[in-house]
Amino acid sequence: xxxxxxxxxxxxxxxxxxxxxxxxxxxxxxxxxxxxxxxxxxxxxxxxxxxxxxxxxxxxxxxxxxxxxxxxxxxxxxxxxxxxxxxxxxxxxxxxxxxxxxxxxxxxxxxxxxxxxxxxxxxxxxxxxxxxxxxxxxxxxxxxxxxxxxxxxxxxxxxxxxxxxxxxxxxxxxxxxxxxxxxxxxxxxxxxxxxxxxxxxxxxxxxxxxxxxxxxxxxxxxxxxxxxxxxxxx
Amino acid sequence: xxxxxxxxxxxxxxxxxxxxxxxxxxxxxxxxxxxxxxxxxxxxxxxxxxxxxxxxxxxxxxxxxxxxxxxxxxxxxxxxxxxxxxxxxxxxxxxxxxxxxxxxxxxxxxxxxxxxxxxxxxxxxxxxxxxxxxxxxxxxxxxxxxxxxxxxxxxxxxxxxxxxxxxxxxxxxxxxxxxxxxxxxxxxxxxxxxxxxxxxxxxxxxxxxxxxxxxxxxxxxxxxxxxxxxxxxx
DNA sequence: AAAACCCTGTAAGCCCCCTTACAGCTTCTT
DNA sequence: AAGAAGCTGTAAGGGGGCTTACAGGGTTTT
Numbered sequence: 272x273x274x275x276x277x278x279x280x281x282x283x284x285x286x287x288x289x290x291x292x293x294x295x296x297x298x299x300x301x302x303x304x305x306x307x308x309x310x311x312x313x314x315x316x317x318x319x320x321x322x323x324x325x326x327x328x329x330x331x332x333x334x335x336x337x338x339x340x341x342x343x344x345x346x347x348x349x350x351x352x353x354x355x356x357x358x359x360x361x362x363x364x365x366x367x368x369x370x371x372x373x374x375x376x377x378x379x380x381x382x383x384x385x386x387x388x389x390x391x392x393x394x395x396x397x398x399x400x401x402x403x404x405x406x407x408x409x410x411x412x413x414x415x416x417x418x419x420x421x422x423x424x425x426x427x428x429x430x431x432x433x434x435x436x437x438x439x440x441x442x443x444x445x446x447x448x449x450x451x452x453x454x455x456x457x458x459x460x461x462x463x464x465x466x467x468x469x470x471x472x473x474x475x476x477x478x479x480x481x482x483x484x485x486x487x488x489x490x491x492x493x494x495x496x497x498x499x500x501x502x503x504x505x
Numbered sequence: 506x507x508x509x510x511x512x513x514x515x516x517x518x519x520x521x522x523x524x525x526x527x528x529x530x531x532x533x534x535x536x537x538x539x540x541x542x543x544x545x546x547x548x549x550x551x552x553x554x555x556x557x558x559x560x561x562x563x564x565x566x567x568x569x570x571x572x573x574x575x576x577x578x579x580x581x582x583x584x585x586x587x588x589x590x591x592x593x594x595x596x597x598x599x600x601x602x603x604x605x606x607x608x609x610x611x612x613x614x615x616x617x618x619x620x621x622x623x624x625x626x627x628x629x630x631x632x633x634x635x636x637x638x639x640x641x642x643x644x645x646x647x648x649x650x651x652x653x654x655x656x657x658x659x660x661x662x663x664x665x666x667x668x669x670x671x672x673x674x675x676x677x678x679x680x681x682x683x684x685x686x687x688x689x690x691x692x693x694x695x696x697x698x699x700x701x702x703x704x705x706x707x708x709x710x711x712x713x714x715x716x717x718x719x720x721x722x723x724x725x726x727x728x729x730x731x732x733x734x735x736x737x738x739x
Numbered sequence: 740a741a742a743a744c745c746c747t748g749t750a751a752g753c754c755c756c757c758t759t760a761c762a763g764c765t766t767c768t769t
Numbered sequence: 770a771a772g773a774a775g776c777t778g779t780a781a782g783g784g785g786g787c788t789t790a791c792a793g794g795g796t797t798t799t
Contacts, residue, residue, distance in 0.1 A: 364638055468758085469756060700787060701747090702750095
């Protein structure tokens with residue numbers, strides 16, 4: 272927990288999309304309420320049942336957000352990236368966490384008591400608008416995932432996931448699109464609501480067709496168009 | 506489309522939970538922006554792809570909200586009741602409807618342009634807070650449904666649905682709880698993400714165990730505790 | 740009153756995908 | 770450097786639930 276060098280007094284909020292181009296006095300007011308915490312890869316940030324007291328701003332790193340059922344099965348809702356916020360349900364009346372949040376890499380988060388943030392929002396309606404947009408996006412994600420689970424088979428869900436990951440983490444290369452994120456088959460399975468074994472099988476079927484490959488332990492999408500087609504996205 | 510007798514100038518908003526105990530001048534301002542429409546049982550209110558221009562307040566009756574996939578399969582998200590709002594995603598940046606809204610009974614809705622409502626919210630922060638709570642509840646519903654689909658089997662999902670319907674529409678009787686809502690097996694199937702045939706079978710298995718029955722074409726829950734148990738809610 | 744339509748009941752067949760099992764790897768821990 | 774732990778690959782087996790098919794009953798339409 273050493274302290275970082277601070278290029279500006281608001282360094283911990285500067286990387287947060289939600290606070291882009293906020294007036295300095297607003298930033299200052301917000302900054303006084305914020306605390307910074309770091310977690311190592313694999314650490315748990317919060318668990319289902321924990322009190323929903325804080326909202327988290329992800330300053331650096333990636334965080335997995337998943338549902339957990341009593342038998343320990345997971346369903347990963349999303350992976351949060353630098354600049355995004357999570358745990359925002361605390362603002363909407365959630366009392367206990369329903370998700371588990373885990374550091375996929377070493378991360379640094381800023382936390383603010385949801386009370387403080389709602390108070391702050393009441394005085395700064397532009398921020399309120401931004402937050403409601405953020406929550407709208409969250410709803411859209413949930414809707415997508417639900418539709419996906421209800422209507423699509425495992426191969427389709429996997430193809431959709433890969434296309435999505437390509438959009439979010441893809442680095443264009445000559446052999447295709449390289450996914451700059453480290454995910455195990457277990458992670459992929461949790462993301463599509465399937466099992467590790469079935470996911471391995473399905474990935475290898477795609478590989479056999481030359482649609483995907485591997486590079487430095489990460490996935491390489493050789494033929495995004497074909498994947499799009501399998502994903503029923505065109 | 507004859508006009509109703511209007512007991513108060515705001516009659517069309519009086520039944521809406523969101524507007525309870527709003528100041529008269531607020532009501533008045535809102536009222537000028539609102540239009541009332543009626544639909545008959547079975548009519549479609551909006552379809553996927555329609556522009557998301559309006560927010561709907563359900564003044565009277567019940568409305569089905571479902572996803573539709575290209576093959577025509579449905580997944581019913583929820584049934585809106587008198588006093589609730591729907592189509593609220595229009596306020597959160599949705600451009601086109603993703604849901605289909607259908608009148609389950611004869612209904613009467615008030616609509617307001619989402620633009621007008623957001624403008625109005627900017628000036629009346631208490632309403633903004635209420636709406637964000639409403640949206641929080643919507644998110645919670647979505648999360649529940651998603652978890653349900655991912656983790657639970659058809660019998661469990663059906664039992665959960667019945668318990669939920671009991672809470673929402675149940676009328677206590679000597680033989681159990683009577684569901685005061687008319688739902689076909691097709692509806693139930695759409696609500697749990699299954700098929701009509703499987704749902705019929707599962708219902709009849711519950712009936713064979715004496716857990717449910719029928720009365721006047723509606724379901725009667727004979728043993729809610731047992732259902733709760735099947736639903737893994739205790 | 741007849742016809743059309745939808746709802747309910749039942750059942751055979753099949754297939755997707757989960758479960759279980761194991762073995763060789765790679766990556767972290769000590 | 771060795772051991773532990775987790776990741777990947779593969780395969781047999783089984784089952785939950787979807788598909789398909791059909792028939793009788795109820796309800797709405799004309």
